[in-house]
Amino acid sequence: MTDATRLMPEDEATRRQILSAQALAVLDGVVLSLAANCFLAATTAAVLWLDEPGAGILAWLAAVFAINLARYIGVRIVRRLNCAVERPKRALGVLSLGALGGGLAWSLPPFIGTLHGANGLNPYLIFIIGGICAGSLMQSTAYSRTALLFAGPPLAAAILSLLITGTSAALVIAADALLLAVMMLRASQLSEAGFIRSQIDRLKAVALAASLSDANGEIRQSYQQLASLANRDALTGLGNRALFNQRLRDLLDKSVPTGALALLVIDLDRFKAINDTMGHGAGDAVLIEIADRLASLTGPTDTVVRLGGDEFAVIIEGQAAEARGRAIGDGIVRLAGDPIVIGGRPVTVGASAGLALHPQHGETADDLFASADIALYAAKEGGRRRLGLFNPILKARIERQRLIETTLTDAIADRALQVVFQPQVELATGRVTGFEALLRWMHPELGAVSPPDIVRAAHALHISTALTGYVANCAAELLRTLPRLGLPEAAVAVNVSPREFSGDTLSRLLTDITRAHDISPALMEIEITEEATLDTQAAGAELARLEAAGFRLAVDDFGMGHSSLAYLVSLHIDRLKIDRSFVKGIATSRENQALISALIGIGHALSIDIVVEGVENEEEAEVLRMLGCRHAQGYYFARPMPANDIPRWLDQHAERIA
Template sequence: MPAVLQAKVADVADGYHSTLALNLITLSVCILILSMQHEASWTSLIWYGVALVMVGVRAYSMKALTRRGLLLSAPKFSLRILSLGALALGTVWAALPWAVTNFEPLGQHASLLLIMGGMAAGAVIKQIGNTPLALNYSIPILISLMVSLIGLWRPNEVLIGLCLSLMILIFIRRSLWAERMFVNSQVARHEATALADSLTRANSDILRQNTRLEALANRDTLTGLANRVFFHGRLAGDIARARVVDEEVALLIFDVERFQSINDTLGHSAGDALLRAIAARLSSIVEDGSLIARLGGDEFAVIVSGADALNRARTHAASVLEASRQPIQWYQRQTVVGLSVGLAAYPEHASDAEELLACADMALYDAKRSDRRQLREFDPDLRKNAERRRIIEQDLERAIQTGAIGAWFQPQVDLVTRRITGFEALVRWQHPQLGFVSPPEIVNAARAVHLSEQFTARIARDACLLVRRLPELGLPDVTVALNVSPREFALYSVACMLHRVTSEHGVNPASLEIEITEEAILDPALADAQLKQMEEAGYKLAVDDFGMGHSSLAYLIGLKIDRLKIDRSFVKDVARSETNQKLISAMVSLGQSLSLEIVVEGVETPEDAAILARLGCGTAQGYLFARPMPASALDTWIAGHQPSANLKRKGKSKHLSVA
């Protein structure tokens, strides 16, 4: 294993110079001992010189190996060179007994014996990491001593020589064992280091993955902005901080105009490109550290915290709205994209994050409901209105089922004879908590909670019940009209609903009149087929709020409209308005040319009634004649209004208003 070889080289190199220095000292000590014993000779001096050279060669070898970097790059080769150097120096030491005349190992030269034995033993102990190097140095020395002792053939020397031979075997065995232990320790150390490195790398990978997962968890993958989860956490945190340091937190919510139509016509990839472009524009405008988030779909939000947060939020909103007037580049296209903005602030408008978000949503809804491309700040009235809408939507279904919502009826009369010509049904709901709920509120709530069909069917049933009672009241031929919101044609089949209700009550469709506003007639894809179906079934058809839209004469003729109802805005104060008189006169002429009956609504004064009669209007309704009343009150009103001799008069139909 390269790592073990490198460890062996490191073990040899560690203290190598001190080993050579020790050799120099002991070599010099040996020569000094011989000199003191007057036994120094040319042979011993030559031995000393050779030993010094070998020490120098070993020092040079180590320096050369180190300088060339072979200790790390070629540890096996380096160990071989160092082992050869150890063998050479050990052999020089082994030659000492023969360089001394009459060598007496147990006599006068015992000190040399001890020095040589100590050097051999020291080499084995010191170089436990590399047995060949240690044995190459010590074995020649020990063999030399053993031969010197046994060669004297004296009992003591022979016995010590034999003991020395055993010591050589023990040295060899222990050296091999020590090297094994060293190798095992190095392998274990390497494995531990590798494991630690692996764990470190794994930990780094985990940290990187956690960072990436955290980014994915907190960022919207499409735009790179903060996502809804991070937004909620940040909003709650900023409000908690603001509560402590007494600061503001302002929240802006942006909505993109006509985004759904872009998705539907150009595809989701184009919609995604547009959202990315809008996100980039927001990021380029809001640069004060405020958090920009995409809440989902085409809705974005900005949290503005710190000093003067509300005014800074207003500035951001104004800048974004101004920038939205400029074309935006997206998906190789250029277009102007409008935005609506809702703004709310803590603590002025809300006390916590959830309430602040709800307030900003209400402000945004108000901005979208009004003229778009503008900022709406939250107003307490918005909360009241939202709570009112919530209660209406919550209680609407039960009110329909229990009959709390029902129809009241307002009579129509002939302007000349004042005889009853029909009834208009008006929806009424007296809520136990909210009081009177206006018809537009009911219609909007029904559409919001998908109860439009049930709601209109409820009013249609009340109209059918009145139709069945009219013969008892002396008005067998008077009809009742139902006002159908134009949007209902897209929600369900109005014709099928009416057929179901009239069949259930046994009412002839000719007794009912269906009144629709002009906008429904202008959308043939939405209303044409159903209106034709109702016409063929026998229902009378009327156009409400005539003059307020852009009715096509072709439709008025093609659908065989029975009546036109002039909007109250033309009728109010008609006695004093020459312009309104001219307009009504023109509409009456149009109706007469098409054989259509003209009905005017909102008649409140005798003067207005007289002018309308002179202009040719035949039928009218309004507070001048009667206010809307429940069906149970019609008996008394009819009895007091119309003499019994005239109750046989053929009535004209009128309209049920649900809006």
């Protein structure tokens, strides 16, 4: 490996720049070299002609001129196409090919005419060959290959011809020529390495200068932005979050009289829809208009800010802060409902607001803001477009959810969550066909925690997969015992949150669980809510992986959402579970009977099994059987029970249907 090769950087862009510099350097001297080459060829031909005229000399001279003309044309083409910059490898290839052609042409003179002069040698010819080889080296300091391709053939031919002559003087000159060739080779490589080193240093210097310039520009720009945005929102002209935080803390650091400080937090109700349908330009226009309307409701002592996105806040100071806060909150809720004209089109947004008072609802900035935010959340939950005032009940609800979240991870690890199972039966025979796994949690401080609260906490903690794994393991343990209870084909359904279908984690988890317990995936039914099937790229891919792994797929609460029937077919759904709302009052409701019949018909048409949930009495069970429903579950058959109670219930159930 040559010095030049070792110096070449691995970065492709830098290599390209160095090759381009080499090509440009060779191009700069090639035209002058061609002119000198033609002149030397003419004088060399004349010397050879005077020594011994012959047609070979003229043919050689014509060949040199033709090759040099071709090299000149190649140089012009390379320059015109800007190959040295855009395709430097190709440019160097063309130049190297031309150098080789010239070198081969100059390898012929030692064999044309005679080498013998007065002393048995033609010193002029040896001098010319050595000179043009040295000249090629000086002209190609940037790229050794062109020099070596040009000088190599003439030197080799000269050395060979001297060896053929065989005289002592010829052998000495041949040795000198060989030494010259070695020195030229080394000098050419060192010269190219030096050129590459200088180009690398130049590129580093340019990059450093550009980086420093960019960094300096970014620093200046950042400083200007920070200076202009330190306390103001660039879009609305209101204060920003930094001003809000500083102002609220400054006020609370002082002794604020009771009733002299209130905090109002406002959030727009339909802002995202406007951004999505009309574009961000329309959204900005809405924010500016809402900011103007909000500012018109406040006084000179109030601090009005945009916290970010579509969220605003007002710090109300002075006497009667609560009354003024209510007035501003009610006012912005009212004004935000008035249409905003954008591009000649009226747009209605709406707003919700939450109000908290100091010191009743918080003595620190964080506590006061959290209280106002809770009041805002309650206003949205209550139907939006209203003002909510913080109260301790709201706080208790939030604190309850936070306590659930802080203890859920340990509850899963300690197996404090209880998994119970509700049987599914065949309506015609009463035969047990499966079970549904359901979560129960008797919290040591909160008492019974509902499954939706558990799922919501798991999602907030990003442990939904761990929760599903916990339930699936319990289901797998039951599946291992069912064959001993005479139910080898009974399946166990596991509910899965739609949020778990964004990757392949769920399918890998469930596959590992079934393998660890040595049970068939076909006996574990994965129940998904209808909305999960709407995301064809995320949920669809994961459901397809589950189906391919052999798991049974069921859609829970079918008929309550917006599933695509074509998509259900493509996923090979095994079961549809009809919600309790369709069963209630079915004995007397023709409408519910028609709906159930239609849903059952869909199931039959798609070869999908139907299970009706929430069957609570014999009359409902009989009507469903008559309508063609095969499977059902509900309190009429059994309440959810621990796995240990299933054998006793099975015995009782067998006696009842016997």
